[in-house]
Amino acid sequence: MSRSLQIGISLIEVLVATNILAVGLLGVAGLQTSSAANMYIAYQHxxxxxLAQSMLEKLRANRTATLAGLYQHEKGKAPTAPxxxxxxxxxxxxxxxAWDLAIxxxxIADTSAKPYTKIPPGPMAMLPSGQTSITCKDTNCSAASxxxxTIYWDAHRNGATGSNCNPESASDLACFRLAYVP
Structure with a gap:
């Protein structure tokens, strides 16, 4: 091949290599972003x-109140102030x-409105739109029930409000459930 036909071939090779490198770096950046998002969701869980384990220990320590149903409350409702x-x-x-539930x-929940005057400020969990519930699985709650x-939160910060805990549904809050028999 003559020399005049080979002029510029090296430049084309460099451009192709640069494009391949750029696509590879974009892939790595995408993986890094995805990894950071998944790490944050794992942190939330x-x-x-x-927090659920902490409440379980309180239920175990105060069995009398647990059996009397004093720890039960529904999602979206703040427990009574102590x-x-x-x-x-x-x-x-x-x-x-009442004290344990309020603390x-x-x-977990956004208590910036300060509904509890007797509760000292403490650590806040990083759960966006966090809500809680403690329920009895049976209609007629007994000692063996x-x-x-359950702790609910909007893991993806998309305004989810559903409480079915379906991770495939964008309209459902993420949740963590812990079962306990007193």
């Missing part, structure tokens, strides 16, 4: 698991249940 500060005074099982709820501790 870890937070929810820790009448007493149980961190500074002796409390009955009912007062302790737990304030660690399963209690479900």
């Amino acid at each position: 870890g937070q929810a698991a820790t 009448s007493k500060d149980c961190s500074e005074a002796s409390c009955t099982p009912a007062e302790l249940a 737990w709820h304030s660690m 399963v209690r479900l501790i």
Whole structure:
């Protein structure tokens, strides 16, 4: 081949290699972004698991109030404000249940409106639009009935409100459930 036909071939090879490198770097950037998003969702699930386990320990410690149904509350409703500060005074099982629920709820839900005046400020969980519920699985709740501790949150921050906990549905909140038999 003559020299005049080969002029510029090296430049084309460099351009092709640069384009291949650019596409590869875009792929790596996409993987990094996806990894960061998945890591944040895993962090949220870890937070929810820790908070649910914390409430389970409170239910175990205050079995009298658990069996009386004093820890039960529905999603979207803030627990009743405690009448007493149980961190500074002796409390009955009912007062302790109200105290435990208020502290737990304030660690999960947005309590910027300060519904609990007796609760000291504490750590906040990183759960967007967090909500809680503690329910009895049976209609006629008994000592042998399963209690479900559920934490809901809007993992993808898309305004989800559903409570079916379906990870495939964009309209459902993410949730973590923990079952307990007293």
